[in-house]
């Protein structure tokens with residue numbers, strides 16, 4: 001049987017999109033069970049994917065119990081869309097839900113990009129942007145950072161007639177820096193109206209510098225070609241259910257809805273997200289815990305004289321000044337999963353998600369030990 005399979009493959013010619021092999025597959029953070037099995041250790045902590053270490057909203061868990069009785073039915077999305085529309089004072093027609101905000105990013109690329117088109121993003125940014133651009137057959141233009149921050153002036157200088165999308169991340173992954181509203185106001189007024197500016201706000205709930213962050217919805221309401229993506233995967237603790245959303249001009253939403261698969265968000269995700277939106281206690285507890293733990297870890301890193309960047313998200317970018325892939329592996333053996341920043345273009349930095357106190361202590365112990 002195996003030989004037949006091999007023969008079959010040998011004679012098979014798959015015809016695929018021209019630039020597909022230029023896409024580097026996304027490598028997710030290593031799962032806890034896998035590390036425990038590989039290294040024969042227990043109590044591994046995962047601080048690699050910026051998930052919510054506190055868990056999931058109790059209200060969301062309760063809603064899940066109720067919705068398991070209706071799994072024989074296709075999902076409906078209107079209740080969550082209505083709720084989000086009310087929260088942000090927009091129309092339901094301005095909102096698109098996704099199987100994670102990842103999926104919405106892919107829909108933007110599919111709707112707006114053709115071959116020869118270009119999307120601009122920062123040199124050190126969330127890897128999915130490049131994947132969705134290339135899978136639409138278009139090309140990515142990477143713009144360097146300025147002092148670990150997204151450089152809006154440099155982005156502006158890279159715009160050509162082929163540019164169709166600009167990706168911004170606010171707060172930024174992996175550095176945790178924010179783009180300020182006054183910077184953005186200056187930037188957006190010079191951007192041609194045919195270019196969609198996507199502001200990926202996956203970590204928006206954790207922002208400490210609320211006073212200065214872009215008031216993104218304001219720009220959509222003013223009619224700019226701006227879209228904001230947000231997620232239930234981080235502060236709301238629902239990464240496993242895959243649910244995100246985007247607010248955008250309704251004309252753009254109607255285009256996305258033409259290619260969106262009808263039941264892209266499942267009924268469990270919808271019910272849990274809807275309940276989580278109402279659970280302000282859990283959200284506040286999650287955010288407060290992250291802020292307290294950032295202060296705790298920062299103070300310890302200062303004592304150890306380890307460099308890190310100030311953050312407005314639920315992770316810290318640590319300039320370890322050692323081979324990051326090696327540090328990542330050594331920390332795995334010590335039962336701590338972090339993220340090497342090599343794939344983000346920083347071979348001597350790691351990113352660590354802010355966990356609960358015990359997890360953070362284990363991380364601090366491990367970082368002190370690595371060579």
Ligand SMILES: Cc1ncc(COP(=O)(O)O)c(C=O)c1O
Nearest residue numbers: 100101102126173202231233244
């Ligand atoms: C910047 C950024 N955007 C989007 C996402 C994707 O989130 P989701 O789980 O909603 O697909 C992540 C996840 O890590 C992220 O870091």
